[in-house]
Amino acid sequence: VTSERFGDAPFGYNSSDHPPFAVTVDLTVFTIRNGRLSLLLVLRGEDPYAGCWALPGGFVHPEEGLDAAAARKLPEETKVDVFTGHLEQLASYGDPGRDPRMRVVSVAYLAFAPDLPEPVASYDAAQARWWAADDVLDADNGVELAFDHQRIILDGLERVRAKLEYTTLATQFVAEPFTLGDLHAVYVAVWGEPLRLTNFRRKVMSTEGFIVAVDDQREPGAGGGRPATLYRRGDATELHPPLRRDRDDIRR
Amino acid sequence: VTSERFGDAPFGYNSSDHPPFAVTVDLTVFTIRNGRLSLLLVLRGEDPYAGCWALPGGFVHPEEGLDAAAARKLPEETKVDVFTGHLEQLASYGDPGRDPRMRVVSVAYLAFAPDLPEPVASYDAAQARWWAADDVLDADNGVELAFDHQRIILDGLERVRAKLEYTTLATQFVAEPFTLGDLHAVYVAVWGEPLRLTNFRRKVMSTEGFIVAVDDQREPGAGGGRPATLYRRGDATELHPPLRRDRDDIRR
DNA sequence: CCAAAAGTGTTTAAGCTACACCCATGA
DNA sequence: TCATGGGTGTAGCTTAAACACTTTTGG
Numbered sequence: 001v002t003s004e005r006f007g008d009a010p011f012g013y014n015s016s017d018h019p020p021f022a023v024t025v026d027l028t029v030f031t032i033r034n035g036r037l038s039l040l041l042v043l044r045g046e047d048p049y050a051g052c053w054a055l056p057g058g059f060v061h062p063e064e065g066l067d068a069a070a071a072r073k074l075p076e077e078t079k080v081d082v083f084t085g086h087l088e089q090l091a092s093y094g095d096p097g098r099d100p101r102m103r104v105v106s107v108a109y110l111a112f113a114p115d116l117p118e119p120v121a122s123y124d125a126a127q128a129r130w131w132a133a134d135d136v137l138d139a140d141n142g143v144e145l146a147f148d149h150q151r152i153i154l155d156g157l158e159r160v161r162a163k164l165e166y167t168t169l170a171t172q173f174v175a176e177p178f179t180l181g182d183l184h185a186v187y188v189a190v191w192g193e194p195l196r197l198t199n200f201r202r203k204v205m206s207t208e209g210f211i212v213a214v215d216d217q218r219e220p221g222a223g224g225g226r227p228a229t230l231y232r233r234g235d236a237t238e239l240h241p242p243l244r245r246d247r248d249d250i251r252r
Numbered sequence: 253v254t255s256e257r258f259g260d261a262p263f264g265y266n267s268s269d270h271p272p273f274a275v276t277v278d279l280t281v282f283t284i285r286n287g288r289l290s291l292l293l294v295l296r297g298e299d300p301y302a303g304c305w306a307l308p309g310g311f312v313h314p315e316e317g318l319d320a321a322a323a324r325k326l327p328e329e330t331k332v333d334v335f336t337g338h339l340e341q342l343a344s345y346g347d348p349g350r351d352p353r354m355r356v357v358s359v360a361y362l363a364f365a366p367d368l369p370e371p372v373a374s375y376d377a378a379q380a381r382w383w384a385a386d387d388v389l390d391a392d393n394g395v396e397l398a399f400d401h402q403r404i405i406l407d408g409l410e411r412v413r414a415k416l417e418y419t420t421l422a423t424q425f426v427a428e429p430f431t432l433g434d435l436h437a438v439y440v441a442v443w444g445e446p447l448r449l450t451n452f453r454r455k456v457m458s459t460e461g462f463i464v465a466v467d468d469q470r471e472p473g474a475g476g477g478r479p480a481t482l483y484r485r486g487d488a489t490e491l492h493p494p495l496r497r498d499r500d501d502i503r504r
Numbered sequence: 505c506c507a508a509a510a511g512t513g514t515t516t517a518a519g520c521t522a523c524a525c526c527c528a529t530g531a
Numbered sequence: 532t533c534a535t536g537g538g539t540g541t542a543g544c545t546t547a548a549a550c551a552c553t554t555t556t557g558g
Contacts, residue, residue, distance in 0.1 A: 020272025021312070023346065023357050060273070062355065066346040092344045092359050094275065094318040103314065105275050105357065107344050181510080199548065201511075224557035225509030241496070241546085433536080451521065453538070476530035477536030493519085 021094070022104045025070045026057035026149070028090060028156035029078060029111040032173050036132040037160070037189045039153065040077060041145075043127050048100050049146035053136070055153070056128070057106065070109040077128065078116055086112040086172040090156055098148050108152045110159055112172035133157055134192075164190055166242040168210050171233040177214045179228035180204065191245045203243055209236030273346070274356045277322045278309035278401070279329060280342060280408035283365040284425050288384040289412070289441045291405065292329060293397075295379055300352050301398035305388070307405070308380070309358065322361040329380070330368055338364040338424040342408055350400050360404045362411055364424035385409055386444075416442055418494040420462050423485040429466045431480035432456065443497045455495055461488030 029040040041053040056077035060069040066089070074083045087109060094105035116130075135141050136153065145153070164170050164187060171178070173186045183204065184197050204210055211231040218227035281292040293305040308329035312321040318341070326335045339361060346357035387393050388405065397405070416422050416439060423430070425438045435456065436449050456462055463483040470479035 021275045021357075023273045023275070060346070063348050065348060066344060066357070089343055091341055092318060094312070094359070096315050096317060105273075105318070105359070107346070107357070179510085196548075196550095198511080198550085203547085224507065224555095226511075226555040228510060244493075244547095431537085448521080450523085450538080455520090470528095476528095476534065478528040478538075480537055 020103075022099075022102055023060045023066075024057055024104055024106045025060060025066065025073060026055040026093075026106045026108045026152060027070060027073060027077060027111060028055060028108060028153060029074070029113055030133075030156070030160055030173075031113040031115055031130065032186055032189050033115060033130050033132070035185060035189055036134065037157075037192075038130040038132050039136070039156070040128065041131050041136070042077070044146055045127075049144075052144045052146040053131070053149075054146035055108075055149050060107075066107050067109075070107075070111075074111060078113065080116060083111075083113070085114060086169055090152070090159060093148055093152060095148065106152075108156065110156050112160070112169055114173060114175045161190055161245070165244060166239050168207075168234070168236050168239060171211065176232040177217065177219075177230035178232075179219060179230060180211075181228060183211070183231075187243070193245065195245075200243075207236060207239055209234035210239070272355075274351075274354055275312045275318075276309050276356055276358045277312060277318065277325060278307040278345075278358045278360045278404060279322060279325060279363060280307060280360060280405060281326070281330060281363040281365055282385075282408070282412055282425075283367055283382065284438055284441050285367060285382050285384070287437060287441055288386070289409075289444075290382040290384050291388070291408075292380065293383050293388070294329070296398055297379075301396075304396045304398040305383070305401075306398035307360075307401050312359075318359050322359075322363075326363060330365065332368060335363070335365070337366060338421055342404070342411060345400055345404060347400065358404075360408065362408050364412070364421055366425060366427045413442055413497070417496060418491050420459075420485070420488050420491060423463065428484045429469065429482035430484075431471060431482060432463075433480060435463070435483075439495070445497065447497075452495075459488060459491055461486035462491070 027040070031038055031040075040056060042056050044050055044052050044054050056073065058069075058073055060066060061072075064072070067087075070087060070089075071083075074087060075081065088111075090108040090110040092105060092107045094103075096103060098104065098106075131143065133153070136143050136145070137150070137157075170183055170186045170190070173190075174182045180201055181197070184195065184200050187195055187200065212234045214230040214232055217230045219230055279292070283290055283292075292308060294308050296302050296304050296306050308325065310321070310325055312318060313324075316324070319339075322339060322341075323335075326339060327333065342360040342362040344357060344359045346355075348355060350356065350358075383395065385405070388395050388397070389402070389409075422435055422438045422442070425442075426434045432453055433449070436447065436452050439447055439452065464486045466482040466484055469482045471482055
């Protein structure tokens, strides 16, 4: 079938060599909301998986790169004009049967967003919303996920957690300028463990280029308290040595 | 064009929504040969890129998962009956124009192989061979690479180097049983830096489940010397704390 | 003055580096 | 016995965890 699809290619293949696949991008967009690591999901209105929650995404266009497709969908889905944050490829998922309609290979992307407005606009209500990652995965909450998106979300989560260890990407979760307490809250939310602020401060400050102080500026404490120094993101992208989390699954 | 390709899908899309792509897997197979980190390349006989070296790979079959496609190609390309080693997804590459014939998305895989026989069989000579990674990339050696395979190789290389830091995958480069010197040689080859054997030993031994001693067995020294204890791979997969390399590009 | 949040100092433990030294084998 | 590669002990440095303490604001 449809071997003429590539008939104008200089060296004609026939379609049995390269059956056509649909290629999509799926976005795992993470942010911190109310002190919890959260991700954006959209409610499916049509079968398959009508009524289930799914990662935002869409088909890759004919003349568009994979990264470009992800970058195009990102502002659309988060309802912002320009997306400021971090975007990277996560992994690809292409099991036969993952979409009952046809053979689809999905290239998943991982995005780090600073706190964005809840996308529950009037008519859009319940179509797209932020979910706390724990609530999505703790199953008993009745969140049903479409396709193999649970697998993708789990992979994305692990990547986020790992990346905070050895990169400066935590700063992509906070709006500038930010305090050390803000940054600390990101780590606590993502790793879900206490993490002493006092030693955290020392480690962050000792990594040159992680964060830079905004000259002499301060922020009044909310209900009293000493004003914190304000910072913005530095030039560094990797942490050496890394910030380490204790993992239950691995004992030293 | 060819919208009937998916005409039998329960919810008819038209092809403008999901133009067909070809999907391939490309393999970056790494091993240690003569103390150097090496990878398998095949010589292209046809245009495009005839006479250039390329990563082995091929089209994903219609009813085959991505991992399955990579696992199928791996023994074919390395000319072994069963591939023992490590295989994981690396990343996907889908820029328009990366293949001049048609739109191809390639899912690259990364494989760790113990030292395999040189695949230069008689009639096959110069069709596929192991290249030292440095020689492939140092450009002046006249190795021309097909497609965007230089990018893929660079990504694969960085992944190999990083993985030795925090996983036990170095053991996948040596045949069992092996000595601590063998394992040390893997790290030296991959990282390309001295690494003190004496402290390396301590770190490896202190990580429970990294390697386990083969009961009392020893190997005669080649040109004299004390016989080394023999080990096999343990159950552990991750290293805590990691083995750290010093990186030039990043200063603490 | 008190509560609250920010930030510093200090003790102690743990890990890592470097280097000296001992062990077991072949020639 | 010497050369060679395998393996251990240990002193000293560096990093990190824990916790007590000081600073600066609002009420």
